[in-house]
Amino acid sequence: MSIVLSHIRSKGIIGQRGIIACVSVILTSGALLLSGAVLQAASLNVPGTVIKLKVPWKQARVTNIVPAFDSGSDIRGREFAAIFPSKSIDAVDGTVAISIGSSPIVIESENTASSPDSFSDLADDSPLGIHGIEDDLPENLAHLKDSGIPWVHLAGPSGLVWDLVEPTPGVYNWEKQDRLFAEFRQMGVKICVVVLAANRWDQGVVGRQRPKFRSPLHMAAYKKFLRAAVRRYSSVVDCWQIENEIDNSMSWEDTPAAYMRLLSASYSVIKENAPNALVAFAGMSNPRSCKTMLLPMLKTYRKGNPKGTCFDIIDLHWSRQFRGTYDALLIGGRRYRLADTLREIRKNLNTLAFRKTSIWIAEMSDYSGAPAADPIDGDYVYKSESEQAVSLTRMSLVSLASGAGRVFWTGIVEWSGWGGRAGGYFDHVGLVYNRRAEQKGAKKIAYYSGKFISHKLNGCQFEAAIAVNSGSNVRVYKFLRKGETVYFAWRDPI
Numbered sequence: 001m002s003i004v005l006s007h008i009r010s011k012g013i014i015g016q017r018g019i020i021a022c023v024s025v026i027l028t029s030g031a032l033l034l035s036g037a038v039l040q041a042a043s044l045n046v047p048g049t050v051i052k053l054k055v056p057w058k059q060a061r062v063t064n065i066v067p068a069f070d071s072g073s074d075i076r077g078r079e080f081a082a083i084f085p086s087k088s089i090d091a092v093d094g095t096v097a098i099s100i101g102s103s104p105i106v107i108e109s110e111n112t113a114s115s116p117d118s119f120s121d122l123a124d125d126s127p128l129g130i131h132g133i134e135d136d137l138p139e140n141l142a143h144l145k146d147s148g149i150p151w152v153h154l155a156g157p158s159g160l161v162w163d164l165v166e167p168t169p170g171v172y173n174w175e176k177q178d179r180l181f182a183e184f185r186q187m188g189v190k191i192c193v194v195v196l197a198a199n200r201w202d203q204g205v206v207g208r209q210r211p212k213f214r215s216p217l218h219m220a221a222y223k224k225f226l227r228a229a230v231r232r233y234s235s236v237v238d239c240w241q242i243e244n245e246i247d248n249s250m251s252w253e254d255t256p257a258a259y260m261r262l263l264s265a266s267y268s269v270i271k272e273n274a275p276n277a278l279v280a281f282a283g284m285s286n287p288r289s290c291k292t293m294l295l296p297m298l299k300t301y302r303k304g305n306p307k308g309t310c311f312d313i314i315d316l317h318w319s320r321q322f323r324g325t326y327d328a329l330l331i332g333g334r335r336y337r338l339a340d341t342l343r344e345i346r347k348n349l350n351t352l353a354f355r356k357t358s359i360w361i362a363e364m365s366d367y368s369g370a371p372a373a374d375p376i377d378g379d380y381v382y383k384s385e386s387e388q389a390v391s392l393t394r395m396s397l398v399s400l401a402s403g404a405g406r407v408f409w410t411g412i413v414e415w416s417g418w419g420g421r422a423g424g425y426f427d428h429v430g431l432v433y434n435r436r437a438e439q440k441g442a443k444k445i446a447y448y449s450g451k452f453i454s455h456k457l458n459g460c461q462f463e464a465a466i467a468v469n470s471g472s473n474v475r476v477y478k479f480l481r482k483g484e485t486v487y488f489a490w491r492d493p494i
């Protein structure tokens with residue numbers, strides 16, 4: 001996300017497994033044939049558009065992913081299976097007729113559909129994660145454990161800030177990370193931690209002024225710190241991300257070349273001490289930066305390093321803080337489509353011989369309620385909890401179908417006064433209201449939808465994803481889950 005102090009705006013593992021076929025259905029009387037699925041639209045003038053889907057089963061089970069309640073408070077105390085009622089539909093000549101509305105649904109075989117009653121365990125092979133756990137709020141850990149979401153992305157003070165861990169040369173304070181990382185490991189949650197090289201004594205900063213986000217002046221001292229951290233947490237941390245949102249001048253106050261030197265040095269230290277750990281490139285705060293900054297950096301690096309690499313993961317951030325729709329953001333007067341951006345990143349990685357590099361979205365968000373007006377973007381229109389849940393589901397599925405290997409939603413428990421702006425955008429994107437809010441810690445509808453799709457995506461295979469956009473407003477995505485076909489579908493606004 002863009003760092004927001006008084007609203008600071010950004011300027012500016014594919015190695016996954018299996019097959020996705022994505023079909024957007026042409027809403028006419030004709031039919032589209034792709035990957036063995038025949039779909040035919042019936043009407044545009046009713047709440048649900050009927051499609052006919054050819055399936056390899058005798059009976060399909062259809063379940064709404066977004067619970068049909070006004071708020072998450074209405075769901076409290078209900079059995080999970082009652083929150084997500086489903087129905088069985090017989091296949092006639094191998095085809096089922098299904099009404100598709102704006103709320104996403106999942107379509108499975110009646111014989112292999114998993115029951116929501118079994119969603120109490122961690123979905124350890126799900127591609128979903130949570131960004132920005134606030135470890136000073138104990139309920140975060142309880143909600144994360146209950147959600148079944150198996151990854152966390154730790155940034156800021158919850159990550160590793162060099163001078164907070166090593167306040168004076170050679171003196172380390174690991175207490176906070178020891179406690180926090182142990183909690184996650186005990187839960188079975190995997191960790192991606194952001195490393196920030198900002199350091200007062202490295203830069204000679206005195207007083208209360210924070211050091212700049214820049215490459216260390218004393219690289220040997222930084223490498224010594226990073227080596228100590230990696231050795232200490234080699235069995236705990238699964239991914240190390242070096243810096244964050246370097247396309248934002250308030251997150252990175254140095255040059256792209258300086259960042260690449262820092263990343264290369266960090267990569268060597270991490271791989272020497274934890275060979276199986278992943279190393280992530282700093283996130284791009286918006287899709288425009290993938291063209292204006294990321295691609296030139298990759299080209300320059302490849303020119304000087306024809307065969308080597310210094311990262312395993314590229315990270316794109318996707319935030320509805322920007323205007324647009326869930327799958328297309330408006331930035332600088334230009335529209336950037338989510339699926340197209342991910343496919344273009346993948347194409348560029350392959351062209352530059354980074355074929356094994358994965359693409360993650362380590363920060364994804366949309367809000368509910370009505371955030372305070374933004375100094376740059378103006379007012380935010382009110383969105384219901386259901387609208388946020390629909391957005392979470394759609395964005396996650398489009399991302400995974402278009403080349404992303406992992407998606408992290410921003411926040412379990414909502415933040416309060418994030419960046420010094422009470423009630424701003426990032427105070428409204430979490431899945432659970434904080435205890436200062438009127439709802440006093442209630443789970444939102446998006447929390448339940450996130451838990452639902454985390455389990456439905458558990459064990460899904462995403463390699464060789466094919467996304468076909470016919471220009472219509474019905475989408476059907478086909479995933480392979482443990483050898484069985486599962487479909488996700490919804491209808492976009494016309």
